[in-house]
Amino acid sequence: MEINVLKNYEELSSTVADIVEQQLKEHPLSKLVLPTGSTPLGMYKELVSRELDWSHVITFNLDVYLMNIDHPESYQSYMRKNLFDKTNIYPDHSHFPFRPTSVFEDKMDGSMGIDLCILGIGSNGHIAFNEPGSSFLSRTRVVDLSEQTIQDNSRFFGSVDDTPKQAITMGLGTIMESKKIVLMANGVNKLNILNVAMNGEVTESVPASILQNHDNVEVYYCD
Ligand code: PGA
Secondary structure, three states: OOOEOOOHHHHHHHHHHHHHHHHHHHOOOOOOEEOOOOOHHHHHHHHHOOOOOOOEEEEOOEEEEOOOOOOOOHHHHHHHHHOOHHHOOOOOHHHHOOOOHHHHHHHHHOOOOEEEEEEEOOOOOOOOOEEOOOOOOOOEEEEOOOOOHHHHHHHHHHHOOOOOEEEEOOOHHHHHOEEEEEEEEHHHHHHHHHHHHHHOOOOOOHHHHHHHOOOOOEEEEOO
């Protein structure tokens, strides 16, 4: 698979923001799947600065920690801070995975209705919180986070002990039903796993490798 290498983080952020902007302008009623984490922060900043019309858009987040949703590091807080509070999206139009997960999947039409899904990639090859070993057929569900992910995410929580150990994530099967997928990766520490995922064996031990089986995926990287 082609990995589009961009000059720097600003270009990564504006390139993916361009894709979202085009989607919203061509299809104001779009259903989007959105990521959290450090990589998409610049993309959200770009999108907010463009003052787009989000009034008909419906969003679904890829995953949430199992934790108090009012915690400043919850993904609900992240989305409010970086996108929702700064756009005209209707609160009723933004959804996070919840239990029962089958009801969440029904809400998003099992993701068959998703027009555009933006993803990051974890240092262990996860997409959303589908850790290595996740079934390619998996649906939205509660998962235990891997040691590597807990370690990676502890930078947001100050210590491993304070970092959530469980999450609710869209499944790999769910994500793969999206009509278009854009994966963004930032930093040399992601380059090796990105290459393995995009051009190595398609295997459940590298969750992102499933994207090789999707016919509408774009991958953007900067170091
Ligand atoms: P990051 O996380 O953007 O904070 O590196 C990516 C991910 O784990 O999917």
